[in-house]
Amino acid sequence: MIKVGIVGYGYWGPNVARNFYQAPDAKVTAICDADQKSLCRAQLNFPDVELVQSYHQLVQRADIDVVAIVTPVSSHFDIAKLALENGKHVFIEKPFTASGAQAEQLIELADRKHLKIMVDHTFLFTGAVNKIKELLDNKVLGDLYYFDSVRVNLGLFQKDVNVVWDLAPHDISIMDYLIGLPPTTVTATGVSHFNSNEDVAYVTLYFPDNVIAHLHVNWLSPVKVRTTLIGGQNRMLVWNDLDHDEKIKVYDKGAYHDGMMMAYRSGDMWAPKVPEGEALKKEVEYFLSCISNDITPINDGHAGLRVVRVLEAIKESLKWRGAPVRL
Amino acid sequence: MIKVGIVGYGYWGPNVARNFYQAPDAKVTAICDADQKSLCRAQLNFPDVELVQSYHQLVQRADIDVVAIVTPVSSHFDIAKLALENGKHVFIEKPFTASGAQAEQLIELADRKHLKIMVDHTFLFTGAVNKIKELLDNKVLGDLYYFDSVRVNLGLFQKDVNVVWDLAPHDISIMDYLIGLPPTTVTATGVSHFNSNEDVAYVTLYFPDNVIAHLHVNWLSPVKVRTTLIGGQNRMLVWNDLDHDEKIKVYDKGAYHDGMMMAYRSGDMWAPKVPEGEALKKEVEYFLSCISNDITPINDGHAGLRVVRVLEAIKESLKWRGAPVRL
Amino acid sequence: MIKVGIVGYGYWGPNVARNFYQAPDAKVTAICDADQKSLCRAQLNFPDVELVQSYHQLVQRADIDVVAIVTPVSSHFDIAKLALENGKHVFIEKPFTASGAQAEQLIELADRKHLKIMVDHTFLFTGAVNKIKELLDNKVLGDLYYFDSVRVNLGLFQKDVNVVWDLAPHDISIMDYLIGLPPTTVTATGVSHFNSNEDVAYVTLYFPDNVIAHLHVNWLSPVKVRTTLIGGQNRMLVWNDLDHDEKIKVYDKGAYHDGMMMAYRSGDMWAPKVPEGEALKKEVEYFLSCISNDITPINDGHAGLRVVRVLEAIKESLKWRGAPVRL
Amino acid sequence: MIKVGIVGYGYWGPNVARNFYQAPDAKVTAICDADQKSLCRAQLNFPDVELVQSYHQLVQRADIDVVAIVTPVSSHFDIAKLALENGKHVFIEKPFTASGAQAEQLIELADRKHLKIMVDHTFLFTGAVNKIKELLDNKVLGDLYYFDSVRVNLGLFQKDVNVVWDLAPHDISIMDYLIGLPPTTVTATGVSHFNSNEDVAYVTLYFPDNVIAHLHVNWLSPVKVRTTLIGGQNRMLVWNDLDHDEKIKVYDKGAYHDGMMMAYRSGDMWAPKVPEGEALKKEVEYFLSCISNDITPINDGHAGLRVVRVLEAIKESLKWRGAPVRL
Missing domain, CATH: 3.30.360.10 (Dihydrodipicolinate Reductase; domain 2)
Structure with missing residues (x-):
C-alpha cells in the first residue's frame, strides 16, 4: 500500500485526492492546504484523512511515500525539492516548474535519490x-x-x-x-x-x-x-x-x-x-505501478522539462x- | 451606358462578366482570353459579345470605358497600366498587384488621368x-x-x-x-x-x-x-x-x-x-455608380495597396x- | 424541520435522497430498499441516515413527515396509499400510478387527510x-x-x-x-x-x-x-x-x-x-415550501392524473x- | 435521338427541360405552358426550341416521342392519357395521379400501347x-x-x-x-x-x-x-x-x-x-435508356401507383x- 500526502486542495486538488483515495494500491494519509476553508471541504469529503496546514510538516511524515503537489506553479520547486529531499516520490501539477533550471535541479535530485517524478499531463x-x-x-x-x-x-x-x-x-x-x-x-x-x-x-x-x-x-x-x-x-x-x-x-x-x-x-x-x-484515474494508477515496478513514467520530469x-x-x-x- | 471589356475568362472571370452583363447601367462589349477554350465558353454564355485573344487590342477600343482584369496577379500591373494609359477605368482582381511599388504607380497614374480603380475585395x-x-x-x-x-x-x-x-x-x-x-x-x-x-x-x-x-x-x-x-x-x-x-x-x-x-x-x-x-452584383453596381457620380470607392487602389x-x-x-x- | 423517508434507492433514488438531505428545511431520517446492495450504497453516501428493508416499517415511523417514493410504477399505489393512511405527505416518481383509478383514489385520500402529493415531473x-x-x-x-x-x-x-x-x-x-x-x-x-x-x-x-x-x-x-x-x-x-x-x-x-x-x-x-x-433541487425545495405554507403544488396529484x-x-x-x- | 416535348415550365419544369436538353440521346423539340411569362423564360434559355401554349397541340406532334409532364397533379391524368393515346412515352411529375383509379387506367393504357411511364421520383x-x-x-x-x-x-x-x-x-x-x-x-x-x-x-x-x-x-x-x-x-x-x-x-x-x-x-x-x-440528370438518362432498350424503369407507373x-x-x-x- 503506497501512502500519499496531498499538498493543495483548491480547484484540481480534490480530483487528485479522490483518485489516489480510490486507487486500490494507495492510501491517502494527509492533506495539506494553507486555506482553512479548503481544509473544511477536504474534511467533509475524506473524514478519515488527517489535515495539516503546512507542507513542511506533511513532507516529513513517515507515513507518506508520495507527495502530490497541486499548488500554483510558483510554489512547485520549493515543495517538490523538500519532498524529494525527504525521500518522497512526487506527483506534480503541470506546468512542472517556473523555469527549466528548476526542473533540471529536481530531475537531478530525484535521479540521485532513486525517486519518481510524474508531471500531471492528464491528457x-x-x-x-x-x-x-x-x-x-x-x-x-x-x-x-x-x-x-x-x-x-x-x-x-x-x-x-x-x-x-x-x-x-x-x-x-x-x-x-x-x-x-x-x-x-x-x-x-x-x-x-x-x-x-x-x-x-x-x-x-x-x-x-x-x-x-x-x-x-x-x-x-x-x-x-x-x-x-x-x-x-x-x-x-x-x-x-x-x-x-x-x-x-x-x-x-x-x-x-x-x-x-x-x-x-x-x-x-x-x-x-x-x-x-476518467483520465486522472488511469494516470494515478499508472504512477502507482511505476513506483511499484520501478518504471520511468512517460510523463516524467524530463517530459515536464520539455514542456517548460x-x-x-x-x-x-x-x-x-x-x-x-x-x- | 458604361461599356465594359473583360480581360480573363478563367475561374472567376465568368462571374465578373455575368454581373457587368446584367447590370442595368453597363454593357459588356468585349471579352478577352488567351485560351481558346475559355473563349468558347464565353461565346456560349454571351453570344452577342465580341471575343478577342489579346488584351492589347481590347484596351485600345473606343467602345470600352472600363477594363475588368480577372487574370493571375503576375499580369495585373502590365494590363492595368495599359488600360489606364488608354483612359479606361479599372476593375481588378485581388490581390491588386504583385508589389507595393506597382500599386503606387497605378494609383498615381489613375489619379493623374482622373480614372477610377476598384480592387475586387468582394467580401x-x-x-x-x-x-x-x-x-x-x-x-x-x-x-x-x-x-x-x-x-x-x-x-x-x-x-x-x-x-x-x-x-x-x-x-x-x-x-x-x-x-x-x-x-x-x-x-x-x-x-x-x-x-x-x-x-x-x-x-x-x-x-x-x-x-x-x-x-x-x-x-x-x-x-x-x-x-x-x-x-x-x-x-x-x-x-x-x-x-x-x-x-x-x-x-x-x-x-x-x-x-x-x-x-x-x-x-x-x-x-x-x-x-x-450576390456580393459581386452589389460591388459591380457600386463601381458603376462611383464612375457615374465621380465617387472614390471604399475598395480603391489605396485599399488594394494596403492589402499588398x-x-x-x-x-x-x-x-x-x-x-x-x-x- | 421536515423529516423525510426515502423508499427506493435504485437509479434515481440517490438523487432524490441527496436533494432532500441537502435542503436546509429537511432532514432525511430513513432510507428503505429491498435490495441489500442498494442499502450499502446509501450507507456510504449518508452514514447518519437509518436504513430499513421494508417500506411498511418506514411509513409508520413517527420521525417521518414525508415519504418520497422512488420505486417502479407498479408499486406506487400500495406504498403511497399506506403512506397517506399513516398521515405522511407523498413525493412520488413519475408516472404517478399505473392507472387513472389508482390516481383518483390517492388524490381523494390525500384531500381527506389534508396531505400533499407531489409527482416528480422534474422537467x-x-x-x-x-x-x-x-x-x-x-x-x-x-x-x-x-x-x-x-x-x-x-x-x-x-x-x-x-x-x-x-x-x-x-x-x-x-x-x-x-x-x-x-x-x-x-x-x-x-x-x-x-x-x-x-x-x-x-x-x-x-x-x-x-x-x-x-x-x-x-x-x-x-x-x-x-x-x-x-x-x-x-x-x-x-x-x-x-x-x-x-x-x-x-x-x-x-x-x-x-x-x-x-x-x-x-x-x-x-x-x-x-x-x-439542478431542477430536482428546486423541485424538492418547492415541495417543502408547499408543505410549510399549505400551497397546492403545480405538479400535484391532479397533474399526475392528467399524465396517467x-x-x-x-x-x-x-x-x-x-x-x-x-x- | 429521342425527341422530347415538355408540358409545364413553372418551378420544376426548367430543370426537367434542361436535363433532357443536355442529354446526349435526346432532343427537346417543343415546350408548352399556358402562361406567357413562363414561355418567355423558356425562350431565353432554349432559343432553338419551339414554344406552344396548348398541350393538345404538343402531344399530337410527329416530332415528339416523349412527353414530360411537369404540371400540378390535378392535370396529370388528362395530359398523360392524351399523350399515351397519341403513342408517346410519358415522364411525369410526382405524385403520379390524383387517385389510384387514374393511375391504374394510365398503366393499363401504356401497357396496351407498349409505352413507358416514368414517375419523377427524383430521390x-x-x-x-x-x-x-x-x-x-x-x-x-x-x-x-x-x-x-x-x-x-x-x-x-x-x-x-x-x-x-x-x-x-x-x-x-x-x-x-x-x-x-x-x-x-x-x-x-x-x-x-x-x-x-x-x-x-x-x-x-x-x-x-x-x-x-x-x-x-x-x-x-x-x-x-x-x-x-x-x-x-x-x-x-x-x-x-x-x-x-x-x-x-x-x-x-x-x-x-x-x-x-x-x-x-x-x-x-x-x-x-x-x-x-445531379439526380435528375441520372434519372433522365436512365429513362432514355429504358426506352431505347425496352426496360421497365424502377420508378414506373406501378411505383407511382403504390405511392398514390x-x-x-x-x-x-x-x-x-x-x-x-x-x-
Whole structure:
C-alpha cells in the first residue's frame, strides 16, 4: 500500500485526492492546504484523512511515500525539492516548474535519490489521445504535415500567469507525446487587455521534417473550442474534445504530387469509438505501478522539462512580438 | 451606358462578366482570353459579345470605358497600366498587384488621368461583412480586443502563389475595412510540403490600442472552415460563413475589471438576420455608380495597396520564421 | 424541520435522497430498499441516515413527515396509499400510478387527510421549461400552432414498461404545463421488436383550437435526440436540451394570411440565456415550501392524473394501431 | 435521338427541360405552358426550341416521342392519357395521379400501347439513396427495425394540396424503394391552421415483419430538417440530407437479446463517401435508356401507383384523426 500526502486542495486538488483515495494500491494519509476553508471541504469529503496546514510538516511524515503537489506553479520547486529531499516520490501539477533550471535541479535530485517524478499531463491518459497515438503509430495518417490546436473560452483569468502558462501546457505535452520530437524553433504573439499577462496568444512551433504545430489559446472567446487538426500524408483527423459522441474523425483525404500537378483524394470519414473513463484515474494508477515496478513514467520530469522549455521560449518570443527563438 | 471589356475568362472571370452583363447601367462589349477554350465558353454564355485573344487590342477600343482584369496577379500591373494609359477605368482582381511599388504607380497614374480603380475585395459587399460593420460602427461590441480568422480547406493549390496570397487577401481586406486602421507589425509562420510555396500559414497582425488580429490559412485541412471570432469589450461575435441560417452570432458576453478581480458577463445570444444577395452584383453596381457620380470607392487602389503591403510584410516574415516586420 | 423517508434507492433514488438531505428545511431520517446492495450504497453516501428493508416499517415511523417514493410504477399505489393512511405527505416518481383509478383514489385520500402529493415531473423545474413558459405567458410566440417533441436514444430497455411509459411522461407533463389545456383525442402507433413492450412509438395529441402535439419516443435510435419544436403565430422556437450553450432558440419567423396568399416572415434568431441549476433541487425545495405554507403544488396529484390518463389512452390506441381515443 | 416535348415550365419544369436538353440521346423539340411569362423564360434559355401554349397541340406532334409532364397533379391524368393515346412515352411529375383509379387506367393504357411511364421520383437517383440501398442490399444494417423521416421547413404553402401531397411523396417513394414491400396499414394525423389543407402532418406506416415507418411533414417549422433514421438489427444509420460532407452516418450500434436481458453494442461510426452529381440528370438518362432498350424503369407507373395508394390512405386516415386504414 503506497501512502500519499496531498499538498493543495483548491480547484484540481480534490480530483487528485479522490483518485489516489480510490486507487486500490494507495492510501491517502494527509492533506495539506494553507486555506482553512479548503481544509473544511477536504474534511467533509475524506473524514478519515488527517489535515495539516503546512507542507513542511506533511513532507516529513513517515507515513507518506508520495507527495502530490497541486499548488500554483510558483510554489512547485520549493515543495517538490523538500519532498524529494525527504525521500518522497512526487506527483506534480503541470506546468512542472517556473523555469527549466528548476526542473533540471529536481530531475537531478530525484535521479540521485532513486525517486519518481510524474508531471500531471492528464491528457496523455485520455481515450482520445491514446487513440490518436495508436493511429499515428500504426501509420494510419502517414507522415505528419501539421498539428493545429485551438483551446479558447471565456476566462478564467489567473492572477499570476498568462493564458499560455494556463492553457498551453496541455497542448505542448500532447504534441510532445504524439510527435515524439522536440521543436527546433518557437514563435509566439499575443496581447494583454487587462494587465501585463497575455489573454490571447498564438504560438508556432517548427519541428524537423517540415512539421509545423500551432496553438491558439484565448481567455476572451465567446465560445468554447477544443479542436485539434492533424494533417498527414495519407489521412487527416479532427479531434473535437467537446463532441461527446464523435470526438475523433479520421478523413480519408489527402494531397499528393501527381507528376507536375497536385492531386487530391477524398473518401470516407470514420469516427473510431473512443474509450471513456476518467483520465486522472488511469494516470494515478499508472504512477502507482511505476513506483511499484520501478518504471520511468512517460510523463516524467524530463517530459515536464520539455514542456517548460517550450513555455520559456514562448515567453521570450512574446516579448519580441514573434521573434523566433531557437531551442 | 458604361461599356465594359473583360480581360480573363478563367475561374472567376465568368462571374465578373455575368454581373457587368446584367447590370442595368453597363454593357459588356468585349471579352478577352488567351485560351481558346475559355473563349468558347464565353461565346456560349454571351453570344452577342465580341471575343478577342489579346488584351492589347481590347484596351485600345473606343467602345470600352472600363477594363475588368480577372487574370493571375503576375499580369495585373502590365494590363492595368495599359488600360489606364488608354483612359479606361479599372476593375481588378485581388490581390491588386504583385508589389507595393506597382500599386503606387497605378494609383498615381489613375489619379493623374482622373480614372477610377476598384480592387475586387468582394467580401466587403456581403451581407455578413456589412452587418458586422454596422455592429462595430454602432459600438455594439464596444472597443475591439481581437480579430481571429480561420480560412482552411483541402486545396486548390496554385502554381505561382502560396496559400497566403491565395486566401489571406480576403481576410486582410475585411480587417482593413472593419478595423479601419493599418497594422503596425506583422509576424508570419508557415511551411511548404510540396514545393517552395507555403500550404499552411499563420499570420499575426499587431494594431494600435492593443488590438491583435490572426489568420490561419491552410490548403491541407480535411474540413472546410470559414470562421471569424471578433472580441470586444462589451460583446463578442462569431461569424461562420458556412452556416446558411445563422451566419453571425452576437454573444452578450464580456470580461472586465471589477476592482481587483476579473469579472465575466454571460447573457443572451442573438443571430441577426443577414441580408442575402450576390456580393459581386452589389460591388459591380457600386463601381458603376462611383464612375457615374465621380465617387472614390471604399475598395480603391489605396485599399488594394494596403492589402499588398501586408502581403509583402508576411512574405518577409515567413522567410525568417516569424521575425516581426514593421509596416 | 421536515423529516423525510426515502423508499427506493435504485437509479434515481440517490438523487432524490441527496436533494432532500441537502435542503436546509429537511432532514432525511430513513432510507428503505429491498435490495441489500442498494442499502450499502446509501450507507456510504449518508452514514447518519437509518436504513430499513421494508417500506411498511418506514411509513409508520413517527420521525417521518414525508415519504418520497422512488420505486417502479407498479408499486406506487400500495406504498403511497399506506403512506397517506399513516398521515405522511407523498413525493412520488413519475408516472404517478399505473392507472387513472389508482390516481383518483390517492388524490381523494390525500384531500381527506389534508396531505400533499407531489409527482416528480422534474422537467417543470428546469431553466429551459421555465423560460419557455415565460415566453408563452408573455405571448412572445403568439397563439400556439403545434408542439413537437423527439426523445430518442439507444436503450435502456425496461422490463415491465414500454418506451411510452418510460420516456413520454416527461413530454406529457411538459405539454400539460405549457399548453395548460387537456388534449381531447389521442392517437398512438408503435411496434415491439424484442418482446411485447413497444420500443418505438409515435403519439399525436389533438387539443382545442387546432393545436396539435406529437411525441416520438424510441429506444432504438443510434443517436440521442432531445428536441422540441414549438410553433406559434408570431414566433417559433426550438428547444434542444442537448445543446449546452444555446438550449432555446427563438425564431422571429412566421406564416400568416395576407389576403388571398400566404406570406412569410423571417427575421433574427435569439437564444435567451437559460438559467442553470439542478431542477430536482428546486423541485424538492418547492415541495417543502408547499408543505410549510399549505400551497397546492403545480405538479400535484391532479397533474399526475392528467399524465396517467394520457398514458392510458396511448396504451389503448397502440392496441388498435392508431385508432383515435377520446379523453 | 429521342425527341422530347415538355408540358409545364413553372418551378420544376426548367430543370426537367434542361436535363433532357443536355442529354446526349435526346432532343427537346417543343415546350408548352399556358402562361406567357413562363414561355418567355423558356425562350431565353432554349432559343432553338419551339414554344406552344396548348398541350393538345404538343402531344399530337410527329416530332415528339416523349412527353414530360411537369404540371400540378390535378392535370396529370388528362395530359398523360392524351399523350399515351397519341403513342408517346410519358415522364411525369410526382405524385403520379390524383387517385389510384387514374393511375391504374394510365398503366393499363401504356401497357396496351407498349409505352413507358416514368414517375419523377427524383430521390431514387441521388447518391444518398443509392448508397443506402447498397448498404441494405449488402445486409450491412441487418434486418430492418424502423424507418423514420422528418421533412420540415417554413412554407411554401400550395393552394390545392396539403403538406402530405406536397412533401410526403419523396419519402413514400424512397421507402417503397428501400423497404421493397408495400405497407399493410396507414395511420395519419395532422391539422390545418390557415385553410382546409393540413400544414402539419404525421404518418405511420405498418409493414410486415414488425417494420414501422413514420413521416413528419410540416410547412410551419422555423428550421429546415431533412433527416432520416433507419434502424436495423446490426447497425443503424442517420441520413442528414442537409449535411454536405457527411450525409450518411452508419453507426455500429445495436440492441439484441442476450438470454434474459437486453444488451447493447456501441462501436465506430462511419460516413461513407456519397457520390455527388445531379439526380435528375441520372434519372433522365436512365429513362432514355429504358426506352431505347425496352426496360421497365424502377420508378414506373406501378411505383407511382403504390405511392398514390399510400397518399389516398393517408387522406382517409387524416379525416378520422388517425383511424388505421388497411391497404
